[in-house]
Amino acid sequence: MIQRTKLLGSIAATGKRSLSASSRWAEIRDIAELPHRTSPRYQDSKNGDFLTLQWPSRPQNILLTKKNKTPAITESLIEFAKHIHSEYEPINMIVEHHVAKEVHESLPFPVYTTAAPKDKSMPILHDKVDLVSTLGGDGTILHASALFATTKHVPPIISFSMGTLGFLGQWKFEEYKRAFREAYVSGAEVSHGRPALGDVAAPESAETETSDSQSWSSIRGKLMGSNHRARVLLRNRxxxxxxxxxxxxxxxxxxxxxxxxxxxxxxxxxxxxxxxxxxxxxxxxxxxxxxxxxxxxxxxxxxxxxxxxxxxxxxxxxxxxxxxxxxxxxxxxxxxxxxxxxxxxxxxxxxxxxxxxxxxxxxxxxxxxxxxxxxxxxxxxxxxxxESVRDRGGVWNGGVPSIVRGAAGSDVGGDDHWVGGLNGLLKYNYPFGEGA
Amino acid sequence: MIQRTKLLGSIAATGKRSLSASSRWAEIRDIAELPHRTSPRYQDSKNGDFLTLQWPSRPQNILLTKKNKTPAITESLIEFAKHIHSEYEPINMIVEHHVAKEVHESLPFPVYTTAAPKDKSMPILHDKVDLVSTLGGDGTILHASALFATTKHVPPIISFSMGTLGFLGQWKFEEYKRAFREAYVSGAEVSHGRPALGDVAAPESAETETSDSQSWSSIRGKLMGSNHRARVLLRNRxxxxxxxxxxxxxxxxxxxxxxxxxxxxxxxxxxxxxxxxxxxxxxxxxxxxxxxxxxxxxxxxxxxxxxxxxxxxxxxxxxxxxxxxxxxxxxxxxxxxxxxxxxxxxxxxxxxxxxxxxxxxxxxxxxxxxxxxxxxxxxxxxxxxxESVRDRGGVWNGGVPSIVRGAAGSDVGGDDHWVGGLNGLLKYNYPFGEGA
Amino acid sequence: MIQRTKLLGSIAATGKRSLSASSRWAEIRDIAELPHRTSPRYQDSKNGDFLTLQWPSRPQNILLTKKNKTPAITESLIEFAKHIHSEYEPINMIVEHHVAKEVHESLPFPVYTTAAPKDKSMPILHDKVDLVSTLGGDGTILHASALFATTKHVPPIISFSMGTLGFLGQWKFEEYKRAFREAYVSGAEVSHGRPALGDVAAPESAETETSDSQSWSSIRGKLMGSNHRARVLLRNRxxxxxxxxxxxxxxxxxxxxxxxxxxxxxxxxxxxxxxxxxxxxxxxxxxxxxxxxxxxxxxxxxxxxxxxxxxxxxxxxxxxxxxxxxxxxxxxxxxxxxxxxxxxxxxxxxxxxxxxxxxxxxxxxxxxxxxxxxxxxxxxxxxxxxESVRDRGGVWNGGVPSIVRGAAGSDVGGDDHWVGGLNGLLKYNYPFGEGA
Amino acid sequence: MIQRTKLLGSIAATGKRSLSASSRWAEIRDIAELPHRTSPRYQDSKNGDFLTLQWPSRPQNILLTKKNKTPAITESLIEFAKHIHSEYEPINMIVEHHVAKEVHESLPFPVYTTAAPKDKSMPILHDKVDLVSTLGGDGTILHASALFATTKHVPPIISFSMGTLGFLGQWKFEEYKRAFREAYVSGAEVSHGRPALGDVAAPESAETETSDSQSWSSIRGKLMGSNHRARVLLRNRxxxxxxxxxxxxxxxxxxxxxxxxxxxxxxxxxxxxxxxxxxxxxxxxxxxxxxxxxxxxxxxxxxxxxxxxxxxxxxxxxxxxxxxxxxxxxxxxxxxxxxxxxxxxxxxxxxxxxxxxxxxxxxxxxxxxxxxxxxxxxxxxxxxxxESVRDRGGVWNGGVPSIVRGAAGSDVGGDDHWVGGLNGLLKYNYPFGEGA
Ligand SMILES: NC(=O)C1=CN([C@@H]2O[C@H](COP(=O)(O)OP(=O)(O)OC[C@H]3O[C@@H](n4cnc5c(N)ncnc54)[C@H](O)[C@@H]3O)[C@@H](O)[C@H]2O)C=CC1
Ligand SMILES: NC(=O)C1=CN([C@@H]2O[C@H](COP(=O)(O)OP(=O)(O)OC[C@H]3O[C@@H](n4cnc5c(N)ncnc54)[C@H](O)[C@@H]3O)[C@@H](O)[C@H]2O)C=CC1
Ligand SMILES: NC(=O)C1=CN([C@@H]2O[C@H](COP(=O)(O)OP(=O)(O)OC[C@H]3O[C@@H](n4cnc5c(N)ncnc54)[C@H](O)[C@@H]3O)[C@@H](O)[C@H]2O)C=CC1
Ligand SMILES: NC(=O)C1=CN([C@@H]2O[C@H](COP(=O)(O)OP(=O)(O)OC[C@H]3O[C@@H](n4cnc5c(N)ncnc54)[C@H](O)[C@@H]3O)[C@@H](O)[C@H]2O)C=CC1
Missing domain, CATH: 2.60.200.30 (Probable inorganic polyphosphate/atp-NAD kinase; domain 2)
Structure with missing residues (x-):
């Protein structure tokens, strides 16, 4: 119904060749091969304004989206993808079809994308994506959100601004390593070599079996503990x-x-x-x-x-x-x-x-x-x-879960980023006078 | 702290004489003699937007306030007071001190007012008033609300506009009989000669004993049943x-x-x-x-x-x-x-x-x-x-409970009055052209 | 360059037949046959805000424009044209090409229109039209003005509103007889059987010869005298x-x-x-x-x-x-x-x-x-x-000369109509409250 | 009528002593002793937007006003006064009464001020002041203008902004030497040892006799010639x-x-x-x-x-x-x-x-x-x-003649300062984004 979704492209027609390539390097694979998505839970934080992100098990399927026609951002996406791959293996990188064609030759591991025409590609994204990361401005975030325009269950989004300054984005690309880690391990605790789920009683569905690939223990570096969960602003749609x-x-x-x-x-x-x-x-x-x-x-x-x-x-x-x-x-x-x-x-x-x-x-x-x-x-x-973002049982559900700055436990005020955006970007009540 | 509250006046100095008068006719009594107030409960209605008013027992102490210096409104207040007195006896009519002096000679029953100086008159109003009724415009409603500016527990307010049109008022004075009844009996049901409390489990406090004066059965005319509760807009302060x-x-x-x-x-x-x-x-x-x-x-x-x-x-x-x-x-x-x-x-x-x-x-x-x-x-x-209007247990508490038009069960949209006020009073998006 | 001017139509292709018709009744003639236009002068009035209209000799070529696709307005145009023809003969009625086709069969005298394609029809209108009258709303006035979008010398325009209320129009159709007369004879004085030019020294060009058809004396009814000139608002473009x-x-x-x-x-x-x-x-x-x-x-x-x-x-x-x-x-x-x-x-x-x-x-x-x-x-x-509307010699020149209500000599304030439009049409500062 | 004019103070009461002091150094003299003012003429410049300033003879009585309670500005006023005195002698420096008391001891020449109470001090200022200079912000300019609130003939004003940035001021204090010269000699030409009046026919009044003190020839440095007249924006009041x-x-x-x-x-x-x-x-x-x-x-x-x-x-x-x-x-x-x-x-x-x-x-x-x-x-x-700023004869008359930047002959656009103020001071349409 919407032009933008055309961007998902007609992989059915053109994509066959690359999908059948056998080499892992520079390979484009069908997103259908990926395991089903892992959905996080959102919990009220102490001050009640923001939510905290809680993964029941390791997220594995990461969708990376980016602003088009901006070579510097394509470079950044490649750098970012390589970093995630090396730090968080086993992990699967999903990109949109036209991006797959642009970047797969630069990546030493396969990328996943949709082979289906537009109408069918949105549902499969909804089934597979655990976490979305955007590189660009507000337009790129709106585009990522549009990829989930027909589902109530948008995965969490972590957005990096890239030159084009945006009001919705929260992170600068320079801080991508720390920011991504914060989002990725949020809520995880390692104890006894098995994943611990912090103060959450149970994973979302009883069927979830914690395979090796879902174990937090394989992640290099320190986990952040249940006190340092990523903070989420559930944007109503x-x-x-x-x-x-x-x-x-x-x-x-x-x-x-x-x-x-x-x-x-x-x-x-x-x-x-x-x-x-x-x-x-x-x-x-x-x-x-x-x-x-x-x-x-x-x-x-x-x-x-x-x-x-x-x-x-x-x-x-x-x-x-x-x-x-x-x-x-x-x-x-x-x-x-x-x-x-x-x-x-x-x-x-x-x-x-x-x-x-x-x-x-x-x-x-x-x-x-x-x-x-x-x-x-x-x-x-x-x-x-x-959209209502809380179901009758009081469970948070719906909206666009946007990962925002400031750990939940910190006493840094929740409105900082928003107020900062008003002043820094929108020049809210900008003072008269000669100073810039 | 606020000039307006000066209106409560220095009854201590001037009021003694009238308070000691012995005749019931034209008598001014001390509000302190009145029984403690009865507080209603507020419940979510089906569509979730408005609340319904539920009296645990008959309200008895009614505060009437009015616009000053407008003889026609003083007449209406007298008419209104007489009506309430004849229909809802036993009932106690409270007015502000300066109003008591204006009207007591026209009323064939006593009125209650405060003998205390300003600082002490507000707390006693908070202790005694079950229900407030205002006759005037928005300024009169603001004034009534100001009388409860230091308590979290404002009694329900039913407001009648009187010539001076207002945006906050909901009722025209012409409809005062039906409107007051709706507010007064809201939630009451007569069964077995004893008050029934509709779907409310229990009166707010176990001590409440249903004396005769609190029995709904003495009210002339039909009660309205639990399906026709008065609708309340809890205005946040x-x-x-x-x-x-x-x-x-x-x-x-x-x-x-x-x-x-x-x-x-x-x-x-x-x-x-x-x-x-x-x-x-x-x-x-x-x-x-x-x-x-x-x-x-x-x-x-x-x-x-x-x-x-x-x-x-x-x-x-x-x-x-x-x-x-x-x-x-x-x-x-x-x-x-x-x-x-x-x-x-x-x-x-x-x-x-x-x-x-x-x-x-x-x-x-x-x-x-x-x-x-x-x-x-x-x-x-x-x-x-x-002000937060719901306590941790989810009980509605606080705000200014304003009795609005439209029975809770009716399918008349909750926004009617507000939308009507935008169009009718504020001339919202008033169309260009010669028509008035 | 502008779509609207397309309305002038391709008379070259379709119009031939009617132009060659020989009967006066229902005839469509070529505007080129008409004499050159007569241009009025504009003079400062006493209070300096509005100008007065001064015809050097009788205007003869009247352009009538109207709102499209509104049968009632077409009827009014026919009534109006007949009135002018019977009262002000000899006079020539010009209409746009598509209007000519619509109305010529209803008129007992010929109408003039352009046979040329769009690009050439505008210049010929500029050469021939003495006075414009519009029947419709603001859109019709804008359209009439657009017919003169490439000349500095727009003829005076008198506008009648027709149902569709407009801010720019000044007259109601009901008053067309008086209003048109006011515009038509403005500045004329009959003395000694010859046209008198009021207080204007000389006609605009020395060549102007006052033929019979230009004599005011043939006009039935009283001329209005030099004190009752039509008032003109020169709208800058x-x-x-x-x-x-x-x-x-x-x-x-x-x-x-x-x-x-x-x-x-x-x-x-x-x-x-x-x-x-x-x-x-x-x-x-x-x-x-x-x-x-x-x-x-x-x-x-x-x-x-x-x-x-x-x-x-x-x-x-x-x-x-x-x-x-x-x-x-x-x-x-x-x-x-x-x-x-x-x-x-x-x-x-x-x-x-x-x-x-x-x-x-x-x-x-x-x-x-x-x-x-x-x-x-x-x-x-x-x-x-x-556009500058006064040339170096201080002569008024340019703008859209709009004939407005209020004779120049009257002490009715010049802003009346404008203020009336603010209040009556734009609902300027429309009071709050229940009154319509 | 206006508080501000109280500042002119009650010199009558307190000032006597100083006025009778005999020493030239630090002396306060009565403004009444000064010769009558010299009024400039204003002429249209080529582009018609701004006027040029034309002195018929040398201005001699300069009123200096300043922002109050700001020692740095008082220092600047002293520096400025000394400069004028040394460069443009014979010249008379006028200040407001309270300023006279503040500064006269720091100046090696007398200052003039009003001895009359408020009501009478304004007329005498109107009679004596040739040129006003303000040091401060917009408030100081408004104050200077208020000193002439009851006359149609405000002297030209040259305003220096001092830290407090203003929208009305045109000059920075740093450029006071050049700016003052431009204003002071505007329109003057030296020829044959006698004042030449550029292209102005004659001084305003025939009685004006060009005494020595009015001769431009005594001014050190080059005059600027009739092509470099100061530009004046006549601000309507x-x-x-x-x-x-x-x-x-x-x-x-x-x-x-x-x-x-x-x-x-x-x-x-x-x-x-x-x-x-x-x-x-x-x-x-x-x-x-x-x-x-x-x-x-x-x-x-x-x-x-x-x-x-x-x-x-x-x-x-x-x-x-x-x-x-x-x-x-x-x-x-x-x-x-x-x-x-x-x-x-x-x-x-x-x-x-x-x-x-x-x-x-x-x-x-x-x-x-x-x-x-x-x-x-x-x-x-x-x-x-x-206020109308042109009399019937077309002579500029009235308004606040504000000396603005940009010589009349230069092709620097007239709107520069105004547009500069919009962008630089009012942050007009300030762009969104991170740049300051
Ligand atoms: N006159 C206007 O202000 C118009 C605004 N838009 C906005 O543009 C949005 C689409 O964005 P693009 O595709 O990038 O179009 P675009 O190239 O027209 O840019 C829109 C601008 O709005 C900013 N923006 C977008 N969403 C924002 C938000 N929620 N808060 C603050 N700034 C925001 C973007 O950073 C960008 O600077 C639409 O959703 C609409 O809100 C669209 C057309 C006209
Ligand atoms: N420039 C303005 O609009 C001003 C407005 N006010 C308002 O007046 C209120 C006090 O009311 P009065 O003592 O009657 O003063 P008032 O005699 O100045 O009248 C205020 C007007 O506002 C209306 N009004 C009051 N509350 C309203 C509400 N919540 N929604 C729509 N209309 C409302 C009243 O009907 C009345 O027409 C203040 O709370 C303030 O909101 C006070 C001063 C200036
Ligand atoms: N959002 C808006 O307000 C828009 C306004 N317009 C205006 O419409 C004009 C074209 O008029 P139509 O062809 O009739 O288009 P239209 O059918 O869009 O109607 C425009 C409306 O504006 C009124 N109008 C036109 N000129 C006016 C004036 N000078 N003062 C007060 N009211 C005026 C007309 O009476 C009519 O109600 C344009 O010149 C433009 O000013 C056009 C598009 C959008
Ligand atoms: N809410 C507001 O904006 C108010 C504005 N004022 C304005 O203040 C003026 C008096 O100025 P002060 O005595 O200095 O009072 P003030 O200390 O209140 O400052 C007024 C501000 O307005 C600026 N200003 C004054 N005239 C200006 C002009 N023509 N264009 C742009 N900026 C201008 C001044 O630089 C100063 O920043 C009044 O004439 C009035 O216009 C006065 C009261 C309230």
């Missing part, structure tokens, strides 16, 4: 569905529903916009099925708190801390003096419906900066609500 | 403390700490402002003890979501739904192009400190539209955080 | 040129420069916008050749004061009175906390240059809501400055 | 009058009208504000006598373009170039979603009237950051219009 005037769900570009339930998740926002049409768009906005207002505007944004520093900010929205469970409704250039951004409860159901008054005009729909191939016509609508 | 440059808590105007812990609660907001000084104020803002920014501005607002439609709105803040657990940090006329309102988690600790650079200037501090008598000087600070 | 990375002027879609100097005039604004591209655009902004800033945004608007209530308003710009000689520079959704709309002197030269950092992306350019067929690529730029 | 409910002009604090006509001029803005009252203020706004709107707000600002970067900016107003002849109407924290700043023609007459609905509340009025001693009560009003 939006659940987005698109429907025609008869209430029928619209499928993705390939004509098939993009997943079982058909919704996709957005990390930043979904927007409806006039696109190239130089005239105003008229959009009906409903909250929980009740009429709220009719926007006459360039468009409308429904954003997560994470997205509050992206497009919504440019459109005049407030900055909302990612831990405030909420949705933002921000108009884009409304033809009204009295529109004002709203912050709604995360469980509000919002509908944006293309009013009958648009007379044949189409509007564009974009999710996280990726435009839907076909625009929406009269009466069609986008339905949105926040 | 702010906890506000003021400290000097040495970290010593500043007491109220009387020189004594205004309550055990010394904090006061705000329903709308606390502001720091340059006041009559025509120059900019410099305020350091800290979040969780870390430096966020230095505001050079007219002032700063820290607001609840409830207050997001008050001063914060005028200063450019977003509108935040009262169910979004959060705090707003909104600058007033900042001398900066890059300040933007923030929405922070409700449990964030915010400090506004008067920077050393203000050179002898004082700033004003106001809570919910009431100015603190003394301004703050250099290095003094206001410390704020959101 | 923008002069817009588009250039490639080498500084070569880009021609319009037909490949030829659209006029002698190649600039087009805009009444509202020119915008650069990301269009359907879901990513940010980077635009360098220069003032008088000096770097001002680099906008990272959806786009940029350069607007006239007239356009300050259109797109610029939606993007957060201030409302600027049309008599403030200035240009507005308003960003659309800038990725910056510190962008703020600027109001610059009308004679400032502004350049919007597509930064090299856009990597192959194109941006859209629109003038007054009409999108240029081709987007702009890297390094291309839009150069804009305000 | 507001004319502000205050009236009671009966339309009677309110006098200043001393009970006498502050000048012949009673208006005062403002360089930045006039504001009405709730001051220390924590409640909303209701202000009726009229334009040219017609009702515009009723503001329910903290207050209202009427600002010049110069003031558009001061308080109006903080309140959300657009930035208006000082050459755009206009007034800004900017609300302060309006309780409305649909208020928007307006930019009106400079000749608009604006009235701010305290609505009857304010019930006994007073509002504060401030001009350029100086609060009026008494607030305004019900029905009182402030009447404002822009």
């Amino acid at each position: 939006l659940k987005v569905g698109i429907f025609d005037a008869n209430g029928q769900r619209l499928t993705d570009d390939a004509g098939t529903p993009s997943q079982e339930h058909g919704d996709v998740y957005a990390m930043n926002e979904v927007i409806m916009h006039r696109g190239a049409n130089p005239h105003l768009t008229i959009i009906k906005v409903l909250i929980n099925g009740h009429f709220l207002t009719e926007a006459v505007a360039d468009g409308m944004i429904i954003s997560t708190p994470t997205g509050s520093t992206a497009y919504s900010l440019s459109s005049g929205g407030s900055i909302v801390h990612p831990l405030v469970s909420s949705l933002l409704l921000t108009p884009i250039c409304p033809r009204s003096l009295s529109f004002r951004p709203l912050v709604l409860p995360a469980n509000a159901q919002i509908t944006l419906r293309l009013s009958e008054m648009n007379r044949g005009k189409e509007v564009e729909v974009s999710v996280d900066g990726v435009r839907r191939n076909k625009g929406l016509g009269l009466g069609m609508e986008v339905r949105v609500s926040g | 702010l906890k506000v403390g003021i400290f000097d440059a040495n970290g010593q808590r500043l007491t109220d105007d009387a020189g004594t700490p205004s309550q055990e812990h010394g904090d006061v609660y705000a329903m709308n907001e606390v502001i720091m402002h340059r006041g009559a000084n025509p120059h900019l104020t410099i305020i350091k803002v800290l979040i969780n003890g870390h430096f966020l920014t230095e505001a050079v501005a007219d002032g700063m607002i820290i607001s609840t979501p409830t207050g997001s439609t008050a001063y914060s709105l005028s200063s450019g803040g977003s509108i935040v739904h009262p169910l979004v657990s959060s705090l707003l940090l909104t600058p007033i006329c900042p001398r900066s192009l890059s300040f933007r309102p923030l929405v922070l988690p409700a449990n964030a600790q915010i400090t506004l400190r008067l920077s050393e650079m203000n050179r002898g200037k004082e700033v004003e501090v106001s809570v919910d539209g009431v100015r603190r008598n003394k301004g703050l000087g250099l290095g003094m600070e206001v410390r704020v955080s959101g | 923008l002069k817009v040129g588009i250039f490639d990375a080498n500084g070569q002027r880009l021609t319009d879609d037909a490949g030829t420069p659209s006029q002698e100097h190649g600039d087009v005039y805009a009444m509202n604004e020119v915008i650069m916008h990301r269009g359907a591209n879901p990513h940010l655009t980077i635009i360098k902004v220069l003032i008088n050749g000096h770097f001002l800033t680099e906008a990272v945004a959806d786009g940029m608007i350069i607007s006239t004061p007239t356009g300050s209530t259109a797109y610029s308003l939606s993007s957060g710009g201030s409302i600027v009175h049309p008599l403030v000689s200035s240009l507005l520079l308003t960003p659309i959704c800038p990725r910056s906390l510190s962008f703020r709309p600027l109001v610059l002197p009308a004679n400032a030269q502004i350049t919007l240059r597509l930064s090299e950092m856009n990597r192959g992306k194109e941006v859209e350019v629109s003038v007054d809501g009409v999108r240029r067929n081709k987007g702009l690529g890297l390094g291309m730029e839009v150069r804009v400055s305000g | 507001l004319k502000v009058g205050i009236f009671d409910a009966n339309g009677q002009r309110l006098t200043d604090d001393a009970g006498t009208p502050s000048q012949e006509h009673g208006d005062v001029y403002a360089m930045n803005e006039v504001i009405m504000h709730r001051g220390a009252n924590p409640h909303l203020t209701i202000i009726k706004v009229l334009i040219n006598g017609h009702f515009l709107t009723e503001a329910v707000a903290d207050g209202m600002i009427i600002s010049t373009p110069t003031g558009s970067t001061a308080y109006s900016l903080s309140s959300g107003g657009s930035i208006v170039h000082p050459l755009v002849s206009s007034l800004l109407l900017t609300p302060i924290c309006p309780r409305s979603l649909s208020f928007r700043p307006l930019v009106l023609p400079a000749n608009a007459q604006i009235t701010l009237r305290l609505s009857e609905m304010n019930r006994g509340k007073e509002v504060e009025v401030s001009v350029d950051g100086v609060r009026r001693n008494k607030g305004l009560g019900l029905g009182m009003e402030v009447r404002v219009s822009g």
